[in-house]
Amino acid sequence: MTYVILQPCCNDASCVAVCPVNCIHPTPDEPEFMRAEMLHIDPATCIDCGACVDECPVDAIVPEDELDDDDSRYLALNAGYFDVHPVDDMPMVQNKSWRKGKFSDLTVAVVGSGPAAFYSALDLHAAGAARIAMFDKLLTPYGLARFGVAPDHQSTKAVTGLFRSLGMKKNFTLHLGVTIGEHVTHAELLQHHDAVIYAVGASSDRRLGVDGEDLPGSHAATEFVAWYNGHPDYANAQFDLSGERAVVVGNGNVALDVARILLSDPEKLAKTDIADHALEALRRSSIREVVVVGRRGAAQAAYTNPEMLSLLDVPDLDVFVEESEVAPDGVTTAMLEAEDTESAVRTKVALAREVAERAPSGASKRLVLRYLLSPKAIRGDGRVESVEFVRNRLQFDTDRRIVAIPTEETVALDAGLVLRSVGYKGRPVRDLPFDEGRGVIPNVDGRVIDPDTGEPIAGVYVTGWIKRGPSGVIGTNKKCAVDTVDALLQDHLEGILTPAGLPAESLISIIEDRAPDALDYEGWSRIDKAERSAGKERSRPRVKFVDVESMLAVARRS
Ligand SMILES: Cc1cc2nc3c(=O)[nH]c(=O)nc-3n(C[C@H](O)[C@H](O)[C@H](O)COP(=O)(O)OP(=O)(O)OC[C@H]3O[C@@H](n4cnc5c(N)ncnc54)[C@H](O)[C@@H]3O)c2cc1C
Ligand code: SF4
Ligand code: SF4
Structure with missing residues (x-):
């Protein structure tokens, strides 16, 4: 028997190190890791020891004989990876013995408290750093693990349990409600620490650049996500859900998240930590159909197979694909015939074609996946009424990359709500x-560089989405953070870092003076406890506070 990795996998690779037969891949040392949709277990090598199960922070690993019908496809998804990447070719995980016992004098500030920040802090703690101070502009930690991950993906949010383990450590301090660049300057942070790691994420959105983009009723998906997840800056946002159809432009996992939330039974969402204001609005929603539109074909769709599969499990929802948009074309056929095409890509095409052939079940809600369409304009008289798309066809460019070429054909879709989901941006x-174009802080392997000289700026590092752009799941940030911490530790050993000139206490008085509402880990623990206990009363994981005043009132209660 083998073990199988399922949809909640967040790629943090905790399971990799404990596997006695090196059968979980890609490992963080393999080039495929940063692009991987999930990790996979090779059924031919797995010895059924179960060691990986205990390590998984999100309960994503199950024995084959406990797979239910909905999850049975994951057996093939796991095994398929090894058709292109046989286990024999893969190296064992690297060891880090060079780090042992050398960093007991090191002090580091980490800006942000999302996954990349916490993975960095955990790794610095493991390396024995003397002091790690974490700063976040919000009064609650965990970044997009709290305000991005969809409320119906509770098992993914369980990863915050790992981050919580750091909270009580003596060498760790948390400063919430402190914006770096506003309450505390970058220079001040560097004066008080040997090094600073920026893990500030990518909270802005990319624009479509088409007419009508700012019409009422057209919103960035980033805002909609922040609203349903209870981000205090978006608690008062308004979304008109009175139309029957919403169009989501873009087809990454965020697009599928917002579509799924719009179409899920609100009473199912009522069992999650969705914000109360969103739940009430969704209960009144008239939306019956969401159309998710991608500019290229199914093989190039930005969503991952686990997210697509989870759509097929939503009760009372029919998923539709236009058969003509996933029919074999020369470019896709050539790509599928190539030996080195990833099994995940083959699965994407197979899944889309399978859905296209399905007969509708008569469900009351519909999710329609459209491909090969680029937005041309958002139309409406004073508010959104429709979206006009241009039909694309696929073509190989001179570098054999697959590109979408616009044709003369246009397609119009009526819509009462448009959510633009073409990417986050730093x-x-x-x-x-x-770097305005890429929306990242320019860096080489996590060392921030001066763009004029290309030289690293001593003591300044980046990790997570602000380092590499908005791609990858939570666990992808672990490898990213460890790489950055490696660079920082090596620079420390080589004497490149300037030791902190001022003591930690003087920074505390700056914070007390300029950010009087700042909270420490204890303050956050009170908020966390109050949210959980409110949740317990209503059989929910937590009921989130969505306004700053309530959070402060709870945090200050002794
Ligand atoms: C909608 C959505 C759904 C997702 N769903 C999943 C999922 O189901 N599973 C999964 O594995 N991954 C998911 N992801 C991906 C995952 O959330 C990201 O990989 C991860 O959060 C990126 O981590 P980060 O630390 O770089 O950034 P973030 O999580 O964005 O953290 C950045 C932090 O920095 C803080 N900050 C910013 N500027 C400052 C400043 N100047 N001073 C102080 N603090 C600052 C912010 O407040 C924030 O807390 C999802 C992402 C999105 C957008
Ligand atoms: S069950 Fe054991 S052998 Fe199989 S993947 Fe997990 S750790 Fe490896
Ligand atoms: S979440 Fe982490 S530990 Fe769990 S299966 Fe995925 S990579 Fe392994």
């Missing part, structure tokens, strides 16, 4: 360089 941090 925001600049004051006094740090910024």
Whole structure:
């Protein structure tokens, strides 16, 4: 028997190190890791020891004989990976003995408290750093693990349990409600620490660049996600859900998340930590159909197979694919015939074609996946009424990359709500360089560089989405964080870092002066406890506070 990895996998690779036969891949040391949809267990090598199960923070690993019908496809999804990447070719995980016992004098500030920040802090703690201070502009930690991951993906949010383990450590301090670049400057942070790691994420959205984009009724998916997840800055946002159809432009996992939330039974969502205001609005929603539109074909769709599979499990929902949009074409056929095409890509095409052939079940709600369409304009008289798309066809460019070429054909879809979901984008941090085009802080392997000279700026590092752009799941940030911490530790050993000139206490008085509402880990623990106990009363994981005043009132209660 083998064990199988399922949809909640967040790629943190905790299971990899404990597997006695090296059968979980890709490992963080393999080139495929940063692009992997999930990790996979090779059924031919797995010895059924179960060691990986205890390590998984999100309960994503199950024995084959406990797979239910909905999850049975994951057996093939796991095994398929090894058709292209046989286990024999793969190296064992690297060891880090060079780090042992050398960093007991090191002090580091980590900006942000999302997954990349916590993975960095955990790794610095494991390396024995003397002091790790974490800062977040919000009064609650965990970044997109709290405000991005969909409320019906509770098992994924369980990863925050791992982060919580750091909270009580003596060498760790948390400063919530402190914006770096506003309450504390970058220079001040560096004066008080040997090094600073920025893990500030990518909280802005990319624009479509078409007419009508700012009409009422057209919103960035980033805002909709923040609203249903109870982000305090979006608690008062309004979304008109009175139309029957919503169109989501873009087809990544965020697009599928927002579509699924719009179409799920609100009473099912009522068992999650969705914000109360969103739940009430969804209960009144008239939306019956969501159309998710991608500009290329099914093989190039930005969503992952686990997310597509989870759509097929939503009760009272029919998923539709236009047969003509996934019919074999020369480019896709050539790609599928190539030996090195990833099994995940083959699965994407097979799944889309399978859905296209399905007869509708008569469910009351519909999710329609459209391909090969690029938005041309959002139309409406004073508010959104429809979206016009241009039909694309696929073609190989001169580098044999597959590109979408617009044709003369246009397609119009009526819609009462449009959500634009074509990517998150980083925001600049004051006094740090910024690459506007890519929306990242320019860096080489996590070392922030001066764009004029290309040279690293001593003591300044980045990790997570602000380092590499908005791609990858929670666990992808672990490898990213460990790489950055490796660079920082090596620089420390080589004497490149300037030791902190000022003691930690003087930074505390700056914070007390400029951010009087800032909270520490204890303050957050009170909020966390209050949210959980409110949730317990209503059989929910937690009921989130969505306004700053309530959070502060609870945090200050002794
Ligand atoms: C809608 C959505 C759904 C997702 N769903 C999943 C999922 O189901 N499973 C999964 O594995 N992954 C999921 N992901 C991906 C995952 O959330 C990201 O990989 C991860 O959160 C990126 O981590 P990060 O630490 O780089 O950024 P973030 O999580 O964005 O954290 C950045 C933090 O920095 C703080 N910050 C920003 N600027 C400053 C400043 N100047 N001073 C102080 N603090 C600052 C922010 O407040 C924030 O807390 C999802 C992402 C999105 C957008
Ligand atoms: S059950 Fe054991 S052998 Fe199989 S993947 Fe998990 S750790 Fe490896
Ligand atoms: S979440 Fe982490 S530990 Fe669990 S299966 Fe995925 S990579 Fe392995």
